[in-house]
Amino acid sequence: MNTATRGLTVLVGSISLALAMSVTATSTATAAAAPAAGTAKNPYSPAKGHPYRHGASPTRSQNAKTRTFDAANPAAVGPQTLFYGGGVDGIGVTSGHPQVYLIFWGTQWGTQGTDADGNLTFSSDTVGGAPKLQNMFKGLGTGSETWSGVMTQYCDGPGVATGASTCAASTAHVGYPTGGALSGVWYDNAAASPTTASGHAIGVEAVSAASHFGNTTPASNRFAQYVVLAPKGNNPDNYQTGGFCAWHDYNGDTTLSGGGAAASTVGDVAFTNMPYTMDVGASCGQNFVNAGSAGTLDGYTIVEGHEYSETITDQNPAGGWTASNGQENADECAWLGPGTQGGARNVAMGNGTYTEQGTWSNDTNRCDNSHPIVGDGATATR
Numbered sequence: 001m002n003t004a005t006r007g008l009t010v011l012v013g014s015i016s017l018a019l020a021m022s023v024t025a026t027s028t029a030t031a032a033a034a035p036a037a038g039t040a041k042n043p044y045s046p047a048k049g050h051p052y053r054h055g056a057s058p059t060r061s062q063n064a065k066t067r068t069f070d071a072a073n074p075a076a077v078g079p080q081t082l083f084y085g086g087g088v089d090g091i092g093v094t095s096g097h098p099q100v101y102l103i104f105w106g107t108q109w110g111t112q113g114t115d116a117d118g119n120l121t122f123s124s125d126t127v128g129g130a131p132k133l134q135n136m137f138k139g140l141g142t143g144s145e146t147w148s149g150v151m152t153q154y155c156d157g158p159g160v161a162t163g164a165s166t167c168a169a170s171t172a173h174v175g176y177p178t179g180g181a182l183s184g185v186w187y188d189n190a191a192a193s194p195t196t197a198s199g200h201a202i203g204v205e206a207v208s209a210a211s212h213f214g215n216t217t218p219a220s221n222r223f224a225q226y227v228v229l230a231p232k233g234n235n236p237d238n239y240q241t242g243g244f245c246a247w248h249d250y251n252g253d254t255t256l257s258g259g260g261a262a263a264s265t266v267g268d269v270a271f272t273n274m275p276y277t278m279d280v281g282a283s284c285g286q287n288f289v290n291a292g293s294a295g296t297l298d299g300y301t302i303v304e305g306h307e308y309s310e311t312i313t314d315q316n317p318a319g320g321w322t323a324s325n326g327q328e329n330a331d332e333c334a335w336l337g338p339g340t341q342g343g344a345r346n347v348a349m350g351n352g353t354y355t356e357q358g359t360w361s362n363d364t365n366r367c368d369n370s371h372p373i374v375g376d377g378a379t380a381t382r
Helices: 061-073 129-139 148-153 199-212 236-242 277-284 298-313 377-380
Strands: 002-004 054-058 099-105 112-113 120-122 182-190 224-229 244-251 270-274 346-351 353-357 359-361 366-368
Touching: 054 061, 054 298, 099 129, 099 199, 120 182, 120 244, 120 377, 129 182, 129 298, 129 353, 148 359, 182 199, 199 236, 199 359, 224 298, 236 270, 236 277, 244 277, 244 298, 270 298, 270 353, 277 298, 298 353, 346 366, 353 366, 359 377
Parallel strands: 099 182, 099 224, 224 270
Antiparallel strands: 002 182, 054 244, 112 120, 244 270, 346 353, 359 366
């Protein structure tokens, strides 16, 4: 097994995952409209019948069906406003510098190499998805990008009431990824990964990755997320027929398919099931923004950006920020076309441009691609 890591110094205080969410009304609360544990109410949602598929990025055709239903049933759907879920194990959002760990799972990735930027490359990844995502997470929080700023408006902690729809300035906000979010990369080639890995198996791999990277305490995993990347040809959680392109969860979710929660001695572990979406082409966003070879990886960065933004705003689902219909911030804005408000576009970062979608902003009551940075990152140039 080989590891390529880039150190990020993150000051993480002593954190107790058993923290009681005894809250005070320092934020505006709308308890009557607060979500019921992030339950999917739309019959076309990829999470319907699969509650562990939090923030499932739908395929474009599935998204069209969900939007048609929502438009015809506004009373059942409710407002797009996001509400705070009160935290799970004391965790609502990633209220610190986001730490992203990429796990290339299984020998099917092929022979490992290294490119000029120090990224891992793989012989079976002929279109270069692996280095693209590594560069994307290196680029977040650089080049004065404010796509990440949209997420920093959300918060957690004892000063945030369950059902709140706004955050007081004094509360702990989602961290801005100053200088990049990539914290480690691992090629786990001990064996082939399961062709149709269950949600439980993916969670177990994420927990193993936490130990691999030395994150063996709840505090070291407090602001971390683990992206479990399936190789070309695999069909994790049957995404190719499940109406979704990716989803995220955490290891403590007892609804995980294939065996329930993924046991952990290292604290709560947030993770993403990230398929090799290029296998399904346009249905998961290939060429959604850019034409020809320039758009081959449009969907890969859009979908992973979707899941990243949802993990940092709802780290232990659904203790973070969700709408009354169970949707998360990126679900609200999935597959909005280029040129529309909050639609997908190329986002400039310090090391290049990456195709991303907009995410929901309670501050502006719409999907946005940019927002002033709130909290500790507010001094960053914008």
